[in-house]
Amino acid sequence: MSSPASTPDHTDVVRRLRAVGCVFAEDEAELLSTAARSPAELLAMVERRVSGLPLEHVLGWVDFCGLRVAVDPGVFVPRRRTELLVRRAAALARPGATVLDLACGCGALGLAVAASVGDIALYAVDIEPAAVRCARRNLGTLGGRVYAGDLYRPLPLRLRGRIDVLVANVPYVPSEAVGLLPPEARLHEPLVALDGGPDGLDVLRRVASGAPDWLAPGGHLLVETSLEQAEVAAVVFDRAGLVPTVVSDEELSATVVIGRH
Known part of the structure; x- marks a missing residue:
């Protein structure tokens, strides 16, 4: 050099x-x-x-849905396929809606939904301290409130039954497949953001089971899965009392399960 x-x-x-x-x-x-x-x-x-550090961690930002989103080392980097989840969530939200970005990472999903919809009440949660710090930087200018903790646990009780759109890009890689991920992911992103348990759907089950307590009547939960997991995930949604719909985008290699309350 x-x-x-x-x-x-x-x-x-x-x-x-x-x-x-x-x-x-x-x-x-x-x-x-x-x-x-x-x-x-x-x-x-x-x-x-x-x-071996991911490019986004070197730059300090990721291009997501046309937005430059800050992403720090040790924080999950949002993938382009997740743009399908954002598009579907934005189509369901309206100005003034209450939106929750659960397992938010850097807060990219909530930020992108807000950019598409306009004025929303935005909340986000993550269990990783580095992700919470990053999300607070990204969402702070929008007035978004970011909580540290496990899924619904840190949310204020006043939000129960009031969330219109709940997006949750939870980990869905089966535990035995984590070692097969590219080194950029498995060495530089938190395991809690990748490992979804034996069949990849452990966290999704927890999100779905708690969603009816937090969603407003007619509200929606949107979760990304693999195409192979979607049928099982839809059954999980149904058992939780949500009406499931599965949507896929071949170009993005993306699948989203949507549950209506």
């Missing part, structure tokens, strides 16, 4: 990124070069990326 005193060579940055398996090395090099405030910072950022 070039010395810190000179501008790092773009071609060399691309080469280094390609050497460690970055499929979109050209695009990544451009993003890193744009984000760096000095040649020395660019060198440091390239080193972090080459060491």
Whole structure:
């Protein structure tokens, strides 16, 4: 690499990124070069990326639903497929609606729904302290309130029966499959955001069972799953007293289960 005193060579940055398996090395090099405030910072950022840190953690943000969302190291990075969940949630919400982003991570889902719908009362919860700090930065300008704790437990009781749209991108990877995830995920994102238990649906079951207590009449719960899990998840919703619908998007490789209260 070039010395810190000179501008790092773009071609060399691309080469280094390609050497460690970055499929979109050209695009990544451009993003890193744009984000760096000095040649020395660019060198440091390239080193972090080459060491295996997710690009979004190196940059400090992720492009999600056309929004630049802050995401810190150790916080789950929202995937593009989750845009299907956001689109469906936004279609069900109305200005003035009460929206809850459960297991919110960096708060990207709630932020994107708010950007699409407009004026909503936004609440979010996560169990990971790093995620809570990140979500508070992302949602603070919207007046969103972010709580630290396990699912519904930290929510104020005044929200019972008043939530119009509940989005919950909970972990749904079966425990035995976590080790098969790309290193960027399994080494740099919290296990609690990935591991969904033996069949991947343990947390989803907890969310569905508690949802009727918190949803307003006619309110909706939306959860992302794999296509293979959707049928079982729909049964879980039905047993919890929710009317389930499964929607998929082949282009995004995304599946969402929607439950109406």
